[in-house]
Amino acid sequence: MGSKEKLEALIKDQGELVRKLKSAKESKEKINNEVAKLLELKSQLSCENAENQKFTLKTAKGTRDFSPQQMAIRESVFQKIISVFKRHGAETIDTPIFELKEVLTGKYGEDSKLIYDLKDQGGEILSLRYDLTVPFARYLAMNKITNIKRYHIAKVYRRDNPSITRGRYREFYQCDFDIAGAYDPMIPDAECVRVVQEILESLDIGPFVIKLNHRALLDGMFEACGVPPEKFRSICSAVDKLDKSPWEEVRKEMVEEKGLTDEVADKIGQYVQMSGNSELVEKLLADTSLSKVRAAVEGLEAMKLVLNYCDLLGVKGKAVFDLSLARGLDYYTGIIYEAVLLGETTVEDVAGSVGSIAGGGRYDNLVGMFDAKHKQVPCVGVSIGIERIFAVIEAKLLAGTSKVRTTEIEVYVASAQKNLLEERMKVCKELWDEGVKTEQSYKKNPKLLAQLQHCEEYGIPLAVILGESEIQKGVVKLRNVITRNEVEVPRAQLVEEIKKHLQPSYINGST
């Protein structure tokens, strides 16, 4: 029996004793005496419980902290992506993490159940943002902005079933680039494709393609195949499964679950298994069924134009016209695209489970939903699947040998003997004054070995080593941490010498 159980038994006995004394109407003094003992035992038990009670030390379900290493990777990826956005002239905005619930209502269909609501603590009813696109549309309508090219990198929230292995979290970053404004057809749309290409190339995460399709073409194709209009949506979501399931399964769903005839399903099957380039567009424009349907021709003409612009913008070979692409049709009104990593690289296993790493399209009606007069602001944009990209890059780094630096310290100020803290502080001050990234131990008398180990652990390229005898001679030692080579430098010229050593080429060796 543990001490807790013993205590509980004692309390039970003592309680009974008190009750007995009370019912026997014993003297108040005697009763109080035993009650005091009972209270003492109870207080012991509550201490015992408190001792054993473990504080739940975890982050909320589906969320996580990021360590300095992870942050260093994230920041370098963000920098690369932002530099592409800036190369294309994008501004950035920010919106609050929560919106009035009614702003989000009716925008996400079935997925609305995944929205995080805030508790009603009096006042407005609020929800955490589910994506960055709806707040963007609300921002445009609210500020009557009719054209803007903006990027927004921020966290969004979905009460989805988290799957850590598949990189699905409840709090995750989105990374959006959108062009709003009434412009000529396919010009901003093609630039979005170019932006995706530049980003994926700059991240160097392996071969990829950017699949393109058009909403009007999908509708027109269904019409040409004889799908009744009320089934366009549900057949479309069946087509959307083609990236994971073979045609035979999707066909079965269309016929058995969604009630298409075999003939109609087979017609669809012929189309959705096609992918290619502008030659395919020409072929389909000549297709007797499609050419009769206005929406199909409209979609094909748009594809022709965007593929031509993509060629001019240097995206040839990466942009593929793919009739099976059917993503997010609730939302999109024109071109849609999706970038997919090709799984034949060193990160095959990760990429295999990673799939789509960017996607987007044209959504011309969303802003109007927020405007009292339903004034539209046409938009086209792309969302980079940043969490998936992090997963790929982290896996790549783990597989490799190179260490990620989490600080940018250039110089470590060390001492070889005791009682040199003040000297170290003076050197640090001089270096900070000159903008040199410098640190020292926070111990008064740290061991030299520990100091040098810190340099190696954090990849700090240079160490200043202060010693009594050197100080008397008016010099300090400057150590190259990688080569372990040491030189004596006059104390008065230390900062100057260090700056010479901190030429980019010199540092990069260890970065």
Add this chain to the structure above:
Amino acid sequence: MGSKEKLEALIKDQGELVRKLKSAKESKEKINNEVAKLLELKSQLSCENAENQKFTLKTAKGTRDFSPQQMAIRESVFQKIISVFKRHGAETIDTPIFELKEVLTGKYGEDSKLIYDLKDQGGEILSLRYDLTVPFARYLAMNKITNIKRYHIAKVYRRDNPSITRGRYREFYQCDFDIAGAYDPMIPDAECVRVVQEILESLDIGPFVIKLNHRALLDGMFEACGVPPEKFRSICSAVDKLDKSPWEEVRKEMVEEKGLTDEVADKIGQYVQMSGNSELVEKLLADTSLSKVRAAVEGLEAMKLVLNYCDLLGVKGKAVFDLSLARGLDYYTGIIYEAVLLGETTVEDVAGSVGSIAGGGRYDNLVGMFDAKHKQVPCVGVSIGIERIFAVIEAKLLAGTSKVRTTEIEVYVASAQKNLLEERMKVCKELWDEGVKTEQSYKKNPKLLAQLQHCEEYGIPLAVILGESEIQKGVVKLRNVITRNEVEVPRAQLVEEIKKHLQPSYINGST
């Protein structure tokens, strides 16, 4: 009278008619007839109201969007601050925006009522983070980290009464730098003071001082004055008001509300009106009352040490020992500090209402609250009042004439005639390939004037101007947007020429 008012008048009349019929006990049929008319009128009114009802197009109370201009200012401020943090070797981490509610419970005293809770949608009970310090402590305890130097810049949430004029929002950024680890006294503490100094100097927002005090000294001072220990806390929060109220008012509160004798209050008054440097420390160490109290001597010795280290680190003249500083004592266990803008600059009015712009101190017990065995990790840190700093800088920029650039575009590709879209695209492609920040109009045939106005509006330094006749000659025009000077450049050497023009000195003129 509008249709709404007419309807309301009709409803009023009809209502009276119904009441009359009822009181006259008319036939049920007659009454029902008139009631039906009344209901019809009411339904017309509710339609009328619905037509006029506008969608609530706003952000949640106490929150706001940031425009590209505001974001450009924020990013430049963040960059300056981060570069100081990095100069001191700080790593960065990130934590989720919400925590299990129990993580926050019991950390903020009375202010706990300001915590935003999430709705219980099944599963864990969550709250939005109130600051970055508690999540940091949770992170250290959870990952058993015993030393780290980290910064964290992120949004926090408080259901406070928003005051836009005073820059108080419900969603706002915190910007924290903390050093965790068991080190020698005052070494990391002094570096925090240096970090604050570097940041405020690099932001160039006017003269400031950093006030320093020590918790042990405050306690010791109260003891020496004869304050009963149970009143230390409440007297301390009275002292905390000295930055806003004169001594006479604070004294009144101490005597009338908090029950000190006149004598005790006057003794406190002598001390808390003192401020100075290490000479003041020496004077107080010789003070007959204080020198008898162990905590006071301990606090004074610590002040002596930290002021000496501050001098060595070059903070002399900015760091002021101030006995009236009493901030956040629930939290802090050692040194406390607070930076205050001095209101004698061009931003006087803003700074006047701005006051404290950074603050912090040592908190050695917080991490232990999260550890099952109450293992302590001593911490010291500083929080930069970034929202107040933004307010000061925005006011400064509004007062000035310089325009904030919201993009970094270097070259605008324009056309002087129709049908040159494809030529523009080719030039853009070449420039993007070379990493030049380039944009063009998304219109097929934009007007030249509109294109040049765009360059001026966005501060784009260079414009390439394509024209039919130039293309035939194999040249393009390169225009300096500021000087309006144009040169002809061979098309084949365009990229090379542009790169020559984009020397840093050339661009900075317009940045």
